[in-house]
Amino acid sequence: MAAIPVTIGARRPEPLASVALLGDEPGDSGRPLVDTHGRVHRDLRISLTDRCSLRCTYCMPEQGNEWLAKSSILGTDEIVHVARVAAAAGVTTFRLTGGEPLLRTDIVDVVRRIAQLRTPDGEPVHVAMTTNGIRLPDFLPDLQAAGLGRLNISLDTIRRDRFRELTRRDRLDDVLEGIAAAQRSGLRPLKINAVAMRDVNDDELIDLVAFAIEHDAQLRFIEQMPLDAGHTWDRARMVTRAEILETLSARWELTPVPGRGGAPAERWQLDDGPHTVGVIASVTAPFCGDCDRLRLTADGQLRNCLFSTTEYDLLPALRGPGLAAPPASGEGARDAAIETMLRSCVLGKLPGHAINDPSFLQPARGMNAIGG
Template identity: 35%
Template sequence: MSQLVDDFGREFNYLRLSVTDVCNFKCSYCLPDGYRPNGKPQFLALDEIRRLIQAFAKVGTQKIRITGGEPTLRKDFIDIIHAVKDVGSIHTIATTTNGYRLEKNAKGWFDAGLRRINVSMDSLDPKQFQQITGENKFHEVMRGIDAALDAGFERIKINAVLLKDLNDTDLPKFIQWLKQRPIDVRFIELMETGLGHEYFSKHHLSGETIKARLMAEGWLRQMPSATDGPAQNFCHPDYQGRFGLIMPYSKNFCATCNRLRVSATGKLHLCLFTESGIDLRDLLQHDAQQAELIERLHQQLHQKKSTHELHQGITGVTQHLASIGG
């Protein structure tokens, strides 16, 4: 099968697969009022997920990240890991989690085939962590990160959403934390969503300010690998860990886009901030539908735009990041 390529020559080898919208945290930049279901959610079943993964693998997908909401809330989370691992052409299996179940499950998930894990950790101060997430689980998440290190994950990343007047002064703490830990810490610029204009206006801060401070302290920019996407990564000879920046408002951010997203209800999203999604679920019911599913993927890529429209304040239909998996 031919590789997924859009009209701008970008190849898509990375799938971010949401398996649930549900989350048990109440992060101020995403779900400040907590998860509120719209009726009874009908998320993709395990068999539907298997068929989806198999189709994407046939068109060149090499990396799959299992996302949410909080993906580990699914009772069959470990079965989903197995389903990805069973497709031999998928080289990298990753997940993004708030870390609340990590301490008890890191070894089991690793044994199932999970190799990379991103933990949302917006502050190294327990009180500020609770202020941002709405949960008093700082120490629990920190123990989970240690458990992931002990389990042998090949890459552990800490995601911190950069928030002006909240955690933007935490950079020295994070840098010091990396001194003896082979972990990536990434500050992610706050992105405006449909429900977050006021919050965005109050707390958005350009990652360029952090980049300038890193460069001034001797951190060196690293070239990304084929599946890394648009993150800018920095290393320092005196530190075991790396620092990264994701800056969606920077120039040419979308030029290296290599990822597609499928929501927990089976909709293909060509961009985090555009259309309402293209339904794939009708083609996930039988194995015999694989060819038709793959053809739909190829057809829809012709609709992908060259860039998002965040600079114009156009956020699309995305109301909050938990609905697509970020």
């Protein structure tokens, strides 16, 4: 099957000339997923749904959302099928995202089946999740038993009035209960993600770090990115990496932690440890040169960059010409088609997201539809 990327915007498309189809060279299957810039891809972020129980202002509108068609959402078997092929190609970490992944009724089954996968070396894969925490108390024991290894919980403010205004929902108590459940669970490292926004929560940076320390968690600040559904992102309202570090330095001595590797967050020790804080500076200090991530949207589209305007459609490989779930026969052919698309997506990856280039265009999809 030819790997045809679908361009969903007008930014520079990935060059088709660089795309090698599976079978162009003997022995492709089982080789690592390496792009034309030498980056080895070991992380697949799988969005399970575009729906969410919150309506954060920087992510989606309060009303009028155009949700993905139910028929286009990947089923459990399809998600696991893609994950299995990816693991065979060297992917070692699978992060489940959304929307809000805990809205999937089959979430425990998804975690269990992915956690059973092995890398080519026979090692178990790592399964992580990014969540708003609202349903964690109900699901966390079963998720741990199923093989969930790491958690990131989103929390931009610990002020009740501000939380209600920012998320358009009065659910702070539910999120705090989820964080408390995660603290009791023993899953470590436990990370709390906060988007830093000017005149919104930039007066809470120190308080948020202190809150994370109290809950044995690592706070990770994220520069606000142009990923809102309404395309209203304003660079002037973004709190930069430099500003975040300057604010935190007034309270703690910050010491850089070496060995970042492909992780999106730079980390600093607070007063020589043991606690740390992270900053994900996708806008002012891009880390594209070490990026090892791919993304799979809830409707079966592969993306090689969070800001890409090109997607690679896996539905034909998974469902066949009729786009209905195929019978169990023909597994080998479907595996080959999925691997072809994975490798084509990786080979089409640009050196960077060009967010600071005048030609940059915001992706058509919002963050909830792309997956975190």
